Amino acid sequence: MKIKLYNSLTKIIEDFIPIDSNEVKMYSCGPTVYSFAHIGNIRAFLFADLLQRTLKIVGKYNIKWVMNITNIDDKTINDSKIGSTNWLQEWGKQDVNLHHNLNILTNYYEQEFIKDIQKVGIKQSDLFAIPRATDYIKQMKDLIKILFDKKVAYCADGSIYFNVNKYRETEKYGKLLKIDFDNFRAGLRVDTDQYERDNVSDFVLWKCKKEDEPFWDFYINGVNYPGRPGWHTECSAMEYDILGLPFDIHTGGVDLKFPHHEDEIAQSKAGYGIEPTNYWCHNEFLEVEGSKMSKSLGNFFTIRDLENKNINPIDIRYAMLSAHYRTKYNFTIKGIEDAKKARERIQSYIYSALEKVDFRLNNNAETEKINTLKDNIFFHLADDLHTPKALATLFTFINNNPIDSLSVAEITNFINIMQELNEIFVAWSFEPEAKSNNIPQDIIELAEQRLNAKKNKDFATADNLRKQITELGYNVIDTKDGYSISNI
Numbered sequence: 001m002k003i004k005l006y007n008s009l010t011k012i013i014e015d016f017i018p019i020d021s022n023e024v025k026m027y028s029c030g031p032t033v034y035s036f037a038h039i040g041n042i043r044a045f046l047f048a049d050l051l052q053r054t055l056k057i058v059g060k061y062n063i064k065w066v067m068n069i070t071n072i073d074d075k076t077i078n079d080s081k082i083g084s085t086n087w088l089q090e091w092g093k094q095d096v097n098l099h100h101n102l103n104i105l106t107n108y109y110e111q112e113f114i115k116d117i118q119k120v121g122i123k124q125s126d127l128f129a130i131p132r133a134t135d136y137i138k139q140m141k142d143l144i145k146i147l148f149d150k151k152v153a154y155c156a157d158g159s160i161y162f163n164v165n166k167y168r169e170t171e172k173y174g175k176l177l178k179i180d181f182d183n184f185r186a187g188l189r190v191d192t193d194q195y196e197r198d199n200v201s202d203f204v205l206w207k208c209k210k211e212d213e214p215f216w217d218f219y220i221n222g223v224n225y226p227g228r229p230g231w232h233t234e235c236s237a238m239e240y241d242i243l244g245l246p247f248d249i250h251t252g253g254v255d256l257k258f259p260h261h262e263d264e265i266a267q268s269k270a271g272y273g274i275e276p277t278n279y280w281c282h283n284e285f286l287e288v289e290g291s292k293m294s295k296s297l298g299n300f301f302t303i304r305d306l307e308n309k310n311i312n313p314i315d316i317r318y319a320m321l322s323a324h325y326r327t328k329y330n331f332t333i334k335g336i337e338d339a340k341k342a343r344e345r346i347q348s349y350i351y352s353a354l355e356k357v358d359f360r361l362n363n364n365a366e367t368e369k370i371n372t373l374k375d376n377i378f379f380h381l382a383d384d385l386h387t388p389k390a391l392a393t394l395f396t397f398i399n400n401n402p403i404d405s406l407s408v409a410e411i412t413n414f415i416n417i418m419q420e421l422n423e424i425f426v427a428w429s430f431e432p433e434a435k436s437n438n439i440p441q442d443i444i445e446l447a448e449q450r451l452n453a454k455k456n457k458d459f460a461t462a463d464n465l466r467k468q469i470t471e472l473g474y475n476v477i478d479t480k481d482g483y484s485i486s487n488i
């Protein structure tokens, strides 16, 4: 089925046409690994996952999906600095080697990030690459050198900047968002990674070395500029090296349109002569009482915060997919609980269906009624990923068709299409034993050990056991009576 997507570049919903009909190449701006991802960040990654799964299941494309790890920027550097209060005892003492400290901090949060995304149904194996910025310093320097040679980059106070005015002589700057150039003066510079649209200025490609910060030597025409890359340079160099330009789709939250993505466009066009991508796709914010969920506002929840409130991460996924990705989602615990009820309503219909037939024996059934249901659901998914309409179609069907009113062929057909749909939603179980919560003995033993460790206030062991259980594909949640275990 043809997929339609809203493109932030053209500002309309377009038919999606990949460059190579056999493979869609997609790049998602990944996490900045200086602490745990909050569920606002998770919304961005769930959107990218929904997109790649829909392209695969509804569009029948092969996907090459890349998500980077930003492990060097102002925030990661600050938190790895000697004396940083965020330094965890379990990581050991900080070293005189600043790169070492940065690696310990960011590797820890990267690993936790990978665990978090798996809990919400994003498969690590679906990612072709998860490149770390610090592994691509050479490629970043190469890009900056090209920009320098083309005189679109210049040096000031030991840092290297992109010359926006020079770029504007031949190209448009402000493709994703309209930019007001009224206050713009040539040579006005900003060396932070984040800045507002009305402060548009030359942005930093390479930041001069500072006291107590890790740095790399960088020789241009025999002169050394010790320092480290700017955030925008990182993504441009990684996507060029791994996917090649142009690739099909670039994703991120709407806050990344400016300056991050605008600057990526400018760097690639000026440096490599090609814009990065054909389709820019952005998700709206997860909000809390009208404000963006963010670390700086302190209004955030991580997945582990919600697990401690007995929320299954899969219900976070389902809740987010219940809203369209281009609408704001107001986060409340009640909202997640309602999503859980909705997900379980469908689950119990699936269980009733599984009791009626041995679907493994009849798995080729085709019926008009169920094929129409599938067509309608897929139609909405193909229409700019309209998950709320797809789920509404499913609910209408379930409400109007008690299991006993369906034929064996229809039930079999239904289970088959739900399994296909589950490749996108990752919300339901098709194992009859999961209904009776039939958890393997070794998992129960680990959960028992964890309960004992908690009773003995040995929280480090308890945490370790939880990690082992998660790695084996189960969630353990604390309850009043002890714990409950479910499949991830």
Ligand code: AMP
Pocket: 029, 030, 031, 032, 033, 040, 041, 042, 043, 044, 070, 251, 252, 253, 254, 255, 256, 283, 284, 285, 286, 287, 292, 293, 294
């Ligand atoms: P960061 O780790 O800050 O680099 O952000 C990772 C991703 O999360 C980016 O795509 C952001 O646009 C996205 N993001 C950050 N906050 C929110 C939010 N409240 N709602 C949706 N997406 C967000």
Ligand code: ZN
Pocket: 028, 029, 030, 235, 260
């Ligand atoms: Zn990026």
